[in-house]
Amino acid sequence: MTITGQSLIGAMSVRGTHGAFHGINARTGETLEPAFGGATQSDLERASALAEAAFDTFRETPPETRAVFLETIGEQIMSIGDALIERCMAETGLPRARLEGERARTVGQLRLFAGVLRNGDFVDARIDPAQPDRKPMPRVDLRLRNVAIGPVAVFGASNFPLAFSVAGGDTASALAAGCPVIVKAHGAHPGTSELVGRAIQQAVRQCALPEGVFSLLFDSGLSIGQALVADARIKAVGFTGSRAGGVALMKIANAREEPVPVYAEMSSINPVVLLPGALGARGTAIAQQFAASLTLGAGQFCTNPGLVLAVDDESLRAFERAAGVALASAGASTMLTPGIHANYVKGVERLAEHADVEQLARGQAGGPFDAQAALFATTAQAFSADSALREEVFGPASLIVRCRDLDELHGMLKSLEGQLTVAVHLDHDDRAACRALLPTLERKAGRILANGFGTGVEVGHAMVHGGPFPATSDTRTTSVGSRAIERFLRPVSYQDLPDELLPQELRDGNPLVLARRIDGVMNRGENKNI
Amino acid sequence: MTITGQSLIGAMSVRGTHGAFHGINARTGETLEPAFGGATQSDLERASALAEAAFDTFRETPPETRAVFLETIGEQIMSIGDALIERCMAETGLPRARLEGERARTVGQLRLFAGVLRNGDFVDARIDPAQPDRKPMPRVDLRLRNVAIGPVAVFGASNFPLAFSVAGGDTASALAAGCPVIVKAHGAHPGTSELVGRAIQQAVRQCALPEGVFSLLFDSGLSIGQALVADARIKAVGFTGSRAGGVALMKIANAREEPVPVYAEMSSINPVVLLPGALGARGTAIAQQFAASLTLGAGQFCTNPGLVLAVDDESLRAFERAAGVALASAGASTMLTPGIHANYVKGVERLAEHADVEQLARGQAGGPFDAQAALFATTAQAFSADSALREEVFGPASLIVRCRDLDELHGMLKSLEGQLTVAVHLDHDDRAACRALLPTLERKAGRILANGFGTGVEVGHAMVHGGPFPATSDTRTTSVGSRAIERFLRPVSYQDLPDELLPQELRDGNPLVLARRIDGVMNRGENKNI
Known part of the structure; x- marks a missing residue:
């Protein structure tokens, strides 16, 4: 072809x-x-x-x-x-x-x-x-x-x-x-x-x-x-x-x-919540999975984990170090377009130069249009004070928000805009804490994950790739x-139409053998008269 | 109370x-x-x-x-x-x-x-x-x-x-x-x-x-x-x-x-299509039902029949005379508010004074805030030329559009904005003509009625009280x-959540005994493991 x-x-x-216009070789910039x-x-x-x-x-x-x-x-x-x-x-x-x-x-x-x-x-x-x-x-x-x-x-x-x-x-x-x-x-x-x-x-x-x-x-x-x-x-x-x-x-x-x-x-920054039990028990393992998810596809996923929320303690600092090590060895990957690359570089610079943001790690550098991963940290207070810190940086960059306690962490979640996904890492002991967050998570996101990352979107019947604005324009879908x-259907009602003028789906005798709701009750062909 | x-x-x-502010006695205008x-x-x-x-x-x-x-x-x-x-x-x-x-x-x-x-x-x-x-x-x-x-x-x-x-x-x-x-x-x-x-x-x-x-x-x-x-x-x-x-x-x-x-x-003017067979066979009876529907509740229904489309022949003229007689004897009814009454009077005057519109009948006059029914006729040509004729007049007023033939009638339907309802009056011989119109009717309205009028909205499972803009703002509902x-629900997906953190509706064992879709197939409790 x-x-x-x-x-x-x-x-x-x-x-x-x-x-x-021409297509552009993303790696070389050539026409x-x-x-x-x-x-x-x-x-x-x-x-x-x-x-x-x-x-x-x-x-x-x-x-x-x-x-x-x-x-x-x-x-x-x-x-x-x-x-x-x-x-x-x-x-x-x-x-x-x-x-x-x-x-x-x-x-x-x-x-x-x-x-x-x-x-x-x-x-x-x-x-x-x-x-x-x-x-x-x-x-x-x-x-x-x-x-x-x-x-x-x-x-x-x-x-x-x-x-x-x-x-x-x-x-x-x-x-x-x-x-x-x-x-x-x-x-x-x-x-x-x-x-x-x-x-x-x-x-x-x-x-x-x-x-x-x-x-x-x-x-x-x-x-x-x-x-x-x-x-x-x-x-x-x-x-x-x-x-x-x-x-x-x-x-x-x-x-x-x-x-x-x-x-x-x-737009979605896909918050990742690290609960204390999970962080203490297996922070290093989570950090490695996190780094892998963050850099997957040069971070160019709608469900890329752009925000991490956790209570600030030694376990979090250990997580930060482990994630930093993993990211520092992450190879650079070519971004989709020079424009996307330029925006990414700008977004990372904005974070790096922010007075209240600490740079924890950068990934390896690469070709002219390659994304160099980046990990930052800030305080809940600074995160609250500047809405620019909540904006998506499209690419392999993420911001850790160190919270004083779980209440402050919950407050951070409440302050967020709508998201495609939110991930919670929890152990058995974290279940009560997770339960307390769930009502907020349900209101903020279309998909709630336990012990995983949002990258990797199953195509099935129970998937929601959606969420409140600005994750999507229509949270009902x-x-x-x-x-x-x-999204592409609308209902039409037919009143007293002669059977031969009705669409097949609605005719007497159910010629298409559809499941139909008769007076509100699902009927899978049991009622032969209608 | x-x-x-x-x-x-x-x-x-x-x-x-x-x-x-005060409530107003609609009949007397008293506070x-x-x-x-x-x-x-x-x-x-x-x-x-x-x-x-x-x-x-x-x-x-x-x-x-x-x-x-x-x-x-x-x-x-x-x-x-x-x-x-x-x-x-x-x-x-x-x-x-x-x-x-x-x-x-x-x-x-x-x-x-x-x-x-x-x-x-x-x-x-x-x-x-x-x-x-x-x-x-x-x-x-x-x-x-x-x-x-x-x-x-x-x-x-x-x-x-x-x-x-x-x-x-x-x-x-x-x-x-x-x-x-x-x-x-x-x-x-x-x-x-x-x-x-x-x-x-x-x-x-x-x-x-x-x-x-x-x-x-x-x-x-x-x-x-x-x-x-x-x-x-x-x-x-x-x-x-x-x-x-x-x-x-x-x-x-x-x-x-x-x-x-x-x-x-x-806003909806709820077109009524009178097909030739039905009009010839029982135009007078339809005219009486039409007049009753038009004046019901002083015409203050969203589904009030504000527009009639038919091929112009002797049967239509007989329908017009019969509808006119029925309306002329229709008693006036009090409108909901003086403001609605004033708008109705203005809308009727606008039609009455229109150069291309013929006044066929007025109902009886009544109290100061009573609606006097009104029936008008015009040609398809005039109806096409002036979009003001397609605007809703809230109250018991209707406009008959005399069409040259069924093709012109179909063209009139296509030119309309979205509607809550469209009614077709048809006899056995009209079925082919109705079938030809149906794709247009489905695109224009949320509810299609045969041999009836849209006033009277059943509250059930198969009702659609909706339709394309401006009938409603959201034709999907x-x-x-x-x-x-x-309209008031949105989907949320839960990934790998521990069973005890899942909402009851989704827990293993189906504690609420819901019909659930397992891998896309409806399951009414047959699968006990999930």
Whole structure:
């Protein structure tokens, strides 16, 4: 498969004429061929019109059709073979093993949603049967199902060039729901994006779906992304990236004549709480795991442990020393883009120069765009006094906050903004202390971990990759796992419709053999009359 | 129970000192005693602090406790007796039978959510068990449940002084979810609000719940309502009212440091489509039902049929004549407030004076604040040309749009904004035509009715009282029926937590005997190990 630098608009490949840009070799900074043409407003217009035209057909395809489509996308991605991995390594600086794992995860996500479609519970089919003899008024027949919300705009993320990008979780869950998708490719991995986009385009063709089900637009600036979110035909937006970027998209979506939901996964420092028992018993081991989690993928995970909270005692100081030793030997890794690297350097400098912050360790230096890990410590008082210390530094940097006691530590947690994850390290004796923190943890984060770190996000049914603002823009949702499909569904109720006009999901006799809620009680086919 | 004019702040009654206002006899315009004191910012501060303090306790009460609490509220409302109905009749001008029915509905809603709590499916408990032997990486144990989103602000609606007000659907679903509620009372029925508020306050006491679970604030202007939505402790907002009011609250919520969801049910003209077969076969009967639906409750329903679409032929003209005759004999009814009446008169005048609009009928005149029904007709062309014709006129006024053919009718539907309901009248021969319209209807409305009218909203499990903007601010939700609880929940995932620290819903052995999703498959207690 050749990389052409063209946007994919339905079944067509179109060279954009609104500026041009190149992929960059993350390790060397060298330009990668070919040039990518920026999509024009009329390219966007065509993609939106196709998505709109495809919507009613696509959303009513049988769930099995969409399941096969998702699996076909996965097969097409695998069939690109090593060319995908090599291009992605060049563009992102991420190592082969990581990208092969991420590719497996991407294909796994597509299969997960195929399973969600075959299971059928996402429909939330409900029937409140008529009661013609009810007094004082007869009751009508009411039937509810979820339908797709409409065409969806997806913004690829830089830090997961496969799993959160063109065919990532947002795309998979939106397509599963029955929503056509227009992806705005991330400029940091355009070649990877085109390859994956062509895999989806091929799957659309192979499954004989309307071409408008998928388009991929390259953008040499911000204008196409902004216009996409403002487009009246787009009914929801998926985004993973910076707080500033997510908030900007939320503003555009809220200012529309018809505001639409933006699912932005943005900023999280993922506090790690070290309780005294665990710290005393195995602080050194935790320190090594911590250093490994902090430096994994050059620290470029949304769930990277950017904050450590513990009571200041000798055990904590021993932890600090052990973590410092582990970090000092941590090799440098290339960051995703020179821009991300520059921001990281700035963020670390800001901490290093802070009057109330002590630098505990730096990792090894490396190439020009490599991240050198960094560990800092401060007091709870200083942390409280300066909100800048609570801002995410994207990369392998973390700040230890030394607290006077568990009460002060609890107060620090309460003062935080919303988080994707919070991890607690505890031993048996720490259980009472952990129990006291739990109500706060539940309010601050989408996922609470014991004795682990947030990096490594399982793709399953019980995963929440979400959390209160600014971790995400919508704390009611998750962007990973099967519940992600709910973001792209809305309920519709049908009253007294003749059976033949009802959607299959709601017809008498339950032709799709769905679990349906009859008068509020789940029914798995036992009631044959309805 | 005496009406005192005091705000209810937790267990206290507090006379607000920020201005004062009176209830108004809707029929006569006379002032009703006593005066209500407007809550101050410090009253609000106290109510918010109490709600915040109550939240962690209240959200973790056993579902059975909250079920009994909701039932107790219902009992307390009933025990006010006729004093509630009489005060409400005076404040709203609504007749006794309607208000007795609405009270039954209000109590029924509370009981519905008690049932939702006992059923337990709202928890969405999910377990992805650990797989320690998985290759290449062991899988962690992940468990998910829904938790309450936080303290909720509810704005009482003028047009349902019981069912969408202090103890209405928003309050019932938020309390069911485990969220403390602060109600901003609607100024049009303050005495009714206080009586119902005291019933809730009494139920809080009787159930030994933290006092901050409920507060009720009166406001002599807009400032308390605005400050409530801006308050950082409030995590969601329920509102039923005007488009301008809802949009203003959305703006405030979006401008917060932490934006929060606003569930605003606003504006809908509820199109009625008369298909040719039905119109020819029984146009006169439909016309009579239409007139009855249009004038029900002085037309002050969110689901009032404000728009009729049909192909212009002799059957439609016969329908118009029959509807005109029925309306001309329709008695006038008192509107909720002089302000609503004045707006209605203005809206009707605007239609009557429109160059392209023909007045078909007026209902009978009545008292100074009575609504005189009105029926108008226009052409599809004129309707397309002037968006003002698509605006809601709150009251018993409707506009018939005469279309050239079904294609033009379909085009009119496509041009509409989002709606709560759309009704189609069809006979057997109209089924193909209806089928062609259905994809559009599904995209425009939350509820699609056959051969009926949207007034009369069943409170059940399959109801959607929602729809795309501006019908509501969030098309993914309903404000009536059991799914309304979802608005006030968010998912939290627990990874590798020791069993004794897990919430009951997720513990091994399933102590609450919930239906739980194990690796994505619903399990109703068959698997005893998890």
